[in-house]
Amino acid sequence: MRQFVIYKRVSTAEQGRSGLGLAAQERDINIFLDAYAEEPFEVLAEFTEVETGKADDRPELSKALDIVRKTGAELLLAKLDRLSRKVSFVATLMDDKRVQLRVAAMPHADKFQLHIYAALAEQEREFISLRTKAALGEAKARGVRLGGERDATKARNKALKAQAQQGAERVAGIVLPLRSQGATLREIAATLNSSGVPTARGGKWQASQVKRVIERLEGAS
Incomplete structure (x- = not known):
């Protein structure tokens, strides 16, 4: 066993x-x-x-x-x-x-x-960290204020991320079982549309939107 x-x-x-x-x-x-x-x-x-x-x-x-x-x-x-x-x-x-x-x-x-996946993921995190530092350095060189404006942007991004996560959780019961059964992104989008489930903005589902939902659900950890 x-x-x-x-x-x-x-x-x-x-x-x-x-x-x-x-x-x-x-x-x-x-x-x-x-x-x-x-x-x-x-x-x-x-x-x-x-x-x-x-x-x-x-x-x-x-x-x-x-x-x-x-x-x-x-x-x-x-x-x-x-x-x-x-x-x-x-x-x-x-x-x-x-x-x-x-x-x-x-x-x-x-x-x-x-092992390969772990190595690639670590490289990606290191690159993202370096890219963020470089972007902040360039912004500072241009005279961009990184204090209050950055805090406001961070709060706004956090709210948008939470909203997107809630939308993903709303359709998790449909998307994840279909994905685990081998359904393609396009097939999942078609199922959501035929079931009358709208996107967060009330529109029709596309494969790219299903992909983002799956990524959000997998990353909610």
């Missing part, structure tokens, strides 16, 4: 208290268990951590790994970055022959593919 130890992580105490991010992880893990897990299977234990992905010392992860090493169960995560945002940390675990990883969002990925 296939056995799993589930590990979830949120990055701040506020997320831990409110459940932000945890619901999305639970949803993805349940989709994996329903659609991809070999039957019969057993979930031996579940652990939830409230800690940044940059920290290596995580007691709940240590408990989960201890069970995995003792039983031969697979460590099941919603997304690879829930394990760590550091490719070195991920690589060390992958080198441990007693640890088998399974990522719900990439149900068929093997260790080699997961």
